[in-house]
Amino acid sequence: MVEIKLTNTRTRRKEPFEPLDPANVRMYLCGPTVYDRAHLGNARPVVVFDVLYRLLRHVYGEGHVTYVRNFTDVDDKINAAALARQQAGDPRPLEALIAERTAETIGWYHADMDALGALRPAIRGEVSDLAEPRATAYIPQMIAMIRDLIAKGHAYEAQGHVLFDVRSYPAYGALSGRSVDDMIAGARVEVAPFKRDPMDFVLWKPSDADTPGWDSPWGRGRPGWHIECSAMSEALLGRSFDIHAGGIDLQFPHHENEIAQSCCAHPHDEFARVWLHNEMLQVEGKKMSKSLGNFFTVRDLLDQGIPGEVIRYVFLMTHYRKPMDWTAEKVREAEATLREWHTFVEHCTTSSEPDSEFLAALADDLNTSAAISRLHVMLKEAMTESTDHFIDLRDTFVASAQLLGLLTAVSGYWTMPTAIEKEIREALGQVGRGLQEARRARDYDRADAIKNSLMGLGISVQLGKETCDFKWTTPHDAESAQKLLYAVGNILRTVR
């Protein structure tokens, strides 16, 4: 069996991965707060941990891995969005507006992450809503956990709030390597007066009439941010499970607080054994932010015609624990490479095993960059092989790439010719015949004229001794594609 090694943030070391139960490997990924479209940064953990999920399924079997990713559908940003709509004149009650907004956002999220080739979370291989729990469906479990924490002396009630008492948990700060005292010294936030300690965080807070709320022993209110993940992971994965993943920005405070809650509620269990964190995403060397004007969503990129598979490839070019820079140049490179690969594997359906060196790279702390390099080498080897061996190498290549979620049955749709592409191809075929005629007649002035006008359109012309091929990419937007077809038509008229 392949030994998977993962860098565990908790121990700050790369360790061999040993699941608690190989028959049911359990992993939790912090999902989105559903108030708006997922931006590009949101997509990075989804893609890199999708690769981990695929790797685990490969090693332990599809039915032996459980992958849970939550939707946070109770949040002040959601409330604000709903309130804004009501104030803009929408007559419906706030609850309805919130429900609509979160449902709509979840739909977007699914569509966008599907486009990136991310598998849906699943319980032992079975995709269901259960594997994508919504916070609002687990309020009773959260209340139960909060009551337990109060009973155990780790939380206290103050002015309608329930707060976690960080001083009651000596290990607080261990995950992120911070001490409570240091953090207080550098605190820049105003501290609520009812907190015993400035670092205490909210488990439950009161709701007013304009805010969604649930009845609780502490009055009508709503949960704090962190308790949902503690409650839902316990409900779906148990009190001890294998992997908890997310962006490095969640390390503190979110994951630190999750640990505090879960470990204090269940001091004899381990909670999550391995913590994985991906580094942040940048855009052209800068942090993605609305003020810099380099902020965009996954949907923005898809709408620009950048295929999800290309976005995925760009993500996987960089190791997940390093900062990743999103650049136009990488998109170009990724698209060119994937086009080449798709041509290479065309019409290939495979049930082969992935390459062992490739697998070793992936198992070594998800080294997707090294894995991609291995794919390049494999391709080169396959190309120089004799025919019978070639098939084997190609199939191994495809099986390997598919472990990265690339070259799958659905991901390569964008390389399939569209209707207009077929028309362009047809017209070019006729131009090509005219060009060949000129060449055969040794009328090179005429041949060059045709060739140059095609190249002027960005169409690369490849002439063999007897052959004439064209390479071009159809513009992403329909209007430009139509223009290209028209321009080729013009050339065709001069050929005739």
Added chain:
RNA sequence: GGCGGGUUGGCGGAGAGGUUACGCAGCGGAUUGCAAAUCCGUGAAGACCGGUUCGAUUCCGGUACCCGCCUCCA
């Protein structure tokens, strides 16, 4: 202020205490009516300063610069 990450050849980006990363671009050759594409070959690196070592880009210490978190943003 506290904590964490980064700095590799023209660009992107890995591994490894001594031996080719890999991709893109470049250069040379084959090929071509000319090109392109393809194939073959090839130069090019480790922010800076010290230390450990027979030997460091790889380990240790320091400096500089960049980035992130501490502000319910992955």
